[in-house]
Amino acid sequence: MPHPAPRPFDGLSAVVTGGSRGLGLLMARRLMARGAAVTIAARDRTELADATALLSGTGRAGRIRSAVCDVRDQAAVRDLFAEVAARDGGVDLVIAGAGIIQVAPWEAAGTRGFREAMATIFEGALNTATEAMPHLRRSPAGGRLALIGSIGGLVAVPHLLPYSCAKSAVAALAEGLRAEEAARGVTVTAVHPGLMRTGSHLHARFGGAAEKEYAWFSALAGAPVVSMDAERAAERIVSGIERRRARIVLTPAARLAATAHGLAPATTTRLMSVFARALPRHHGEHGEPVEGHTLTPPGGPAARLRRALGALNDKAADRFNQRGHDRPPGSPAG
Known part of the structure; x- marks a missing residue:
């Protein structure tokens, strides 16, 4: 009787931070399919229990x-x-995916919003890389580290500036670590997804005119042509990590934006200025940011359009452990 073909990650130990829901959950599933023993990490114990049950089944x-x-x-x-x-018996592969998404004009986010984004997204990635690296250097298979950035870290996106700043720092960290760790046998992959249908709009935090911010973000994040199926994205990411790629930019729109910004940054910034004018205006709102699942967007034709565009993203929320549990304000996603 023939033995089953070996899987790429048979016998390897993997850790995914931000692994309790959304993209992190799906990447953990893909690692398991390749034979890895996976540990998912997050802050919320209940979400982790739900995610473990989903993956075990x-x-x-x-x-x-x-x-x-x-x-x-x-x-x-x-x-x-x-x-x-x-x-x-060791750690062979790590994906640093924990983060938060804040959607608001930069003034409404305030310096506190920027510090929170840097603490969770950048410092979280830095802490993960720092503490994982000694283990990855000892991996007989050659350690792999992936840092999840964003197209928002390659092109500054209006009303997502804290997120963009923190993800930009993650991008630089990933590139620098890859250069410095290559001699030690550890490969570092920078991952920059565009919009994906993960259901993350329910846990994004909205400030300023929060209901209006939620309306445009949830609609755009779920738009079929602009956003990407999250399961397909997870497969592309894990496949790229398997092949030890230096950089992964997902969705055609994200690749186009990154290329355009590299070739013509002034033109790209002007286009972002046009986009910013279409977003909700800031009228001095400085209340506490609120999570998307607590909000009801404005009614009328715009609401019907949002529901139509966001239908796939709302379904993704049900499938990827995005519903059912509130988290403390400021806690990392996933």
């Missing part, structure tokens, strides 16, 4: 475990990797 080849961890706490991240390494 898929019949995937790999194993799944979960760990409560706040990536903003470097000591907690250190303990996470020490625990995984002791249990699995």
